[in-house]
Structures are given as structure tokens and as C-alpha cells.
Amino acid sequence: MKDPLGVPIRLETLARKRYDAVVSDIQLPDVNGEALFVEAHAAGDGLPPWIFITGYGAIDGAVRMLKLGAEDYLTKPLDIRALLDKLRAVCTRGRPAAAGEPTLGVSSAMRAIEAMLPKIANSAGTVLITGESGVGKEEVARALHRARDAEGTRPFVAVNCGALTETLLEAELFGHVKGSFTGAARDRKGVFEQAHGGTLFLDEIGDMSPAMQVKLLRAIQERQIVRVGGDMPIPVDIRLVCATHHDLKKMVEAGEFREDLYYRIHVIHLHIPPLRERKEDILWLTDRLLARCATESGGVVRRLHRNAEKPMLDYPWPGNIRQLKHVLERACILSTQPVLTPELLFGELPVPLDDEVAESLSDHLHACERRYIESALRANRWRMAETAAALGISRKNLWEKMKKLGIAGEEG
Known part of the structure; x- marks a missing residue:
């Protein structure tokens, strides 16, 4: 194996040198490409992204190799533009973790x-995690949280902001005092207090109402909260992590999300690509x-039956890991x-498209998503709350998706 200048590369140096990617044929003149990858993988941690080129029969x-951690594969005849696009993508993402089992x-x-x-892990900055639902x-x-709390002694508290009404969300976040509303039979700590000293994870923060955005901003700025019905400020020490499937920047431009809150939670940004854009994770996740x-x-x-592996990789998974x-x-x-078997796995799912089918990726993803949501609705007898919970989204998001995909409110 040689580098672009023709210099021979020893396998054990791959992890140490700053190669941004490896492109390898499955069938090489003097060695089997599979064996080369396995040997390189064993020679050192932190291999660069590895892309295979293969004939259809291989x-x-x-x-x-994808199952063992290769980045991707391209089939012959080789599409140079596709290869360049893939190389550009992996080279701008940086190298993988240097050591340790991936989690x-x-x-x-x-x-x-x-x-x-x-x-x-130990910075004070708020983290914003973005990505499609289910990633x-x-x-x-x-x-x-584990990187910050290796001993597991600090709390991790999660709440889905889109699954609660504004009134319930305020009490969930900040707690309430006895008698503050009907059913408040005793004082109760909110998640801010429950997460004191640890991590508070606010999922689907983009679904939060404008009034709740103001209250959250105040809590972040002042590092203290006041329970619903109370008047005593309570200091809180938390690491705040927020998440959303929305484009918050566009929501800010549309006046749907507060700009000052956006910059408060957008200190550190982590974006998770959808599963269809990192198909090398599919079989790894399947095993786990x-x-x-x-x-x-x-x-x-x-x-998996061996005949199920390729369909699993080809399917676009509109609902991602969920x-x-x-x-x-x-x-x-x-x-x-x-x-x-493939029949058991894909019995209720759309069959992945062949290359010859002239349908855009966007249209196919919408068709898959529609089938996925309709299946969940039928399984939950078209009850919106139960279906939204099963899909891991809010009822508002479910209604929006049904409207976008043309799904009627009830089967008929």
C-alpha cells in the first residue's frame, strides 16, 4: 500500500500519521482488501475513514467491512464525483476518536x-444538540454527562418540552408549592432542582412557547428559579444541554424563537446526522x-440473515435509530x-428503491415517513397522544407531520 506520492505505508503507521482518509479496492493486486482493513484495524486505534471500492459481485x-467500522463503499464503474463528495465530507469532519470502544x-x-x-465535559457552556427526530x-x-461524571454520582434529568402543555411544563421545570393549583397537594421540586449538581437535558426546546422561553432565559441568566406559586428564589447549579429537530436560526428569523435565548443555548453546538447519511452505523447499532x-x-x-444486511443499509430509515x-x-x-430475514424485518416497510427507479430521494423519504407514521397510528388506534409518545415526538409535531404528509386525522 502506498500514499499519493508512491511512498509505501506500513499498516501500524496509519493511526499515527495524519491521513485524512483511505480509499481501497476490495480486490488489490497483491493483497485482499478485506484482510488489509482487518489487519490495519488490529495494528492501531484511530484509523482514518476507510472507503472501499468494489464490483457489484463483491x-x-x-x-x-461496514459492520467492522469502514466508512462507506462505492461500486464500479466508479463515479469520481461521488468519491470526491464522500472524501470532502469525511475530511471536513475530522478524525475519529483515538482510542477506546465507540459508544x-x-x-x-x-x-x-x-x-x-x-x-x-467540564466547560460551563450550554450545549445545543441538533438533528432529526430519533437520531x-x-x-x-x-x-x-458520563464524560463529566465518570463515577456516576451526579444526577441526569431529562424532559421533553414538546410533550407538555405550557402550564404543565412550567411546573415540571421549576416545581410548585402546595396549593398553587388544583391537584398541587404538596411542594414539589422541578427538574432544575432535581438536576442540581448534574445535567439537565431539555429535549425539543424549539417547541417551547414564547412565554416559557422568557422564563427559561431568566433561569439560565440568574442561575436560580422560583417555584410556581412561590416567591423564594432557589439557586441551581446545573449543566444545561438542549436539543431540537428544528432549525432554531430560521425560527429566530421568523420571530418564533427568542434571539437572546438562542445565543444563550448555542454556546457549543453538536449536530447528529440522520442515519441515512451514516449508514456505516446501521449494522453496528443493529448488533447492539x-x-x-x-x-x-x-x-x-x-x-441478521446475510441477505438482510444490504436492505438494512439501503433503507433510508426516516425515523432514524428510534x-x-x-x-x-x-x-x-x-x-x-x-x-x-428481510421478509420479517421489512414486512410493513416500503421496499428500498432500485437505482433505476426515477423518484427523488425527498419523495421517497416522505413516502417512507408516511408509511412509518401511519403504521404507528394504526398500532395505537389513531390516538394522537399514544402515537406521539411511541414516535418520541410531541402531539404538535405529529399533527404537523400528518398535515405535511397528507395523512387524514382518522383512518377512513
Whole structure:
């Protein structure tokens, strides 16, 4: 193996030198590309992103390498523009974590996020995590908390701002005193107080009403809160992590989100790409989720049939990791065999497009998302609250998605 100048490269130097990427054919003149990757992986941690080039007949080998942590593969005849786009993307994301077992993903995007966490763990800056619904924003927030609290002695408290009405959200965030409203039979701490000394994770902050945005901004600025119905300021010491699937900058421009709050929470920004843009994580996540299913059910650890791996990689996963988890859980419940077939996994999902089908990616993603949401609605008998909870979004977001995708309010 040689570098662009023709200088031979020893495998053990790959992790030490500043190569931004490796492009390798599966079939090399003097060595097997799969064996080369496995040997390089064993020679040192922190390999640069590795892209395979393969003929159609050798796709199974490329899929196996994705499962072991390769970045991506491209098929022959090689599209140079696609290769350049991929190289440009991986080279601007930075190198993966230098050592240790990955906990967020094996893609260079997730390794870069994981490598960032120790650097920002002990800073006072508020962290904003963005990404589509279901990409794993809370998992990243928890990983950041673990980087700050290795001994596990500090609290991590999470709340979905979009799942509560304004009145309930205020009491959830700041707590309430006895008698402050109907049903307030005793004093209660809010999540700000519960998270004192640890991390408070506010998910879907973009769904917060303007009035609640003002109250949150005041709490962040003053580092103290007042319980609903009370008048005594209570100091709080928290690490605030916020998350949203919205484009907050556009919301600021549209007057839907306060600019001063935006800059307060946008001190450190972490963006999680959708699963379709980091497909090298799909099989890695699948293995972890199947192991978790087995642990929770007390059953055997199931695995994918080899014919299921490519469809899993080709499917766009509009619901991201949350949808992947639901599909695998359903398959584990229904399967009587240790191997999960494509038919079992994709029985209720749209079949991935062939390359020849002239449909835009956007149209296909909308079709997949519509099927996914309709399936969830049927499973929950078209009850909005239950469906939104199953999808991990707010009822408002569910209504917005149904309107955008042309889904009627009830089956009919």
C-alpha cells in the first residue's frame, strides 16, 4: 500500500500519521482488501475513514467491512464525483476518536462527536444538540454527562418540552408549592432542582412557547428559579444541554424563537446526522440493539440473515435509530428463529428503491415517513397522544407531520 506520492505505508503507521482518509479496492493486486482493513484495524486505534471500492459481485464483502467500522463503499464503474463528495465530507469532519470502544457509533461523524465530549465535559457552556427526530440526541447528552461524571454520582434529568402543555411544563421545570393549583397537594421540586449538581437535558426546546422561553432565559441568566406559586428564589447549579429537530436560526428569523435565548443555548453546538447519511452505523447499532433485546427479554441474541444486511443499509430509515429499534423489537417478538430475514424485518416497510427507479430521494423519504407514521397510528388506534409518545415526538409535531404528509386525522 502506498500514499499519493508512491511512498509505501506500513499498516501500524496509519493511526499515527495524519491521513485524512483511505480509499481501497476490495480486490488489490497483491493483497485482499478485506484482510488489509482487518489487519490495519488490529495494528492501531484511530484509523482514518476507510472507503472501499468494489464490483457489484463483491458487495457482501463491503457490507462486512461496514459492520467492522469502514466508512462507506462505492461500486464500479466508479463515479469520481461521488468519491470526491464522500472524501470532502469525511475530511471536513475530522478524525475519529483515538482510542477506546465507540459508544455512539463507528461512523466518522459519531466518532468525531464522541472525541469532542471529553473536551467540553467540564466547560460551563450550554450545549445545543441538533438533528432529526430519533437520531439519538439524548444518547449523546447522556454520553456527555458520563464524560463529566465518570463515577456516576451526579444526577441526569431529562424532559421533553414538546410533550407538555405550557402550564404543565412550567411546573415540571421549576416545581410548585402546595396549593398553587388544583391537584398541587404538596411542594414539589422541578427538574432544575432535581438536576442540581448534574445535567439537565431539555429535549425539543424549539417547541417551547414564547412565554416559557422568557422564563427559561431568566433561569439560565440568574442561575436560580422560583417555584410556581412561590416567591423564594432557589439557586441551581446545573449543566444545561438542549436539543431540537428544528432549525432554531430560521425560527429566530421568523420571530418564533427568542434571539437572546438562542445565543444563550448555542454556546457549543453538536449536530447528529440522520442515519441515512451514516449508514456505516446501521449494522453496528443493529448488533447492539439485538443484544439489548435479548437482555431485556431473557431470550437468545438474534442476528441478521446475510441477505438482510444490504436492505438494512439501503433503507433510508426516516425515523432514524428510534425506527430501527422498533423494527428490530418487532422482529424479535415475531421471530421463532435466531436469524432475522428481510421478509420479517421489512414486512410493513416500503421496499428500498432500485437505482433505476426515477423518484427523488425527498419523495421517497416522505413516502417512507408516511408509511412509518401511519403504521404507528394504526398500532395505537389513531390516538394522537399514544402515537406521539411511541414516535418520541410531541402531539404538535405529529399533527404537523400528518398535515405535511397528507395523512387524514382518522383512518377512513
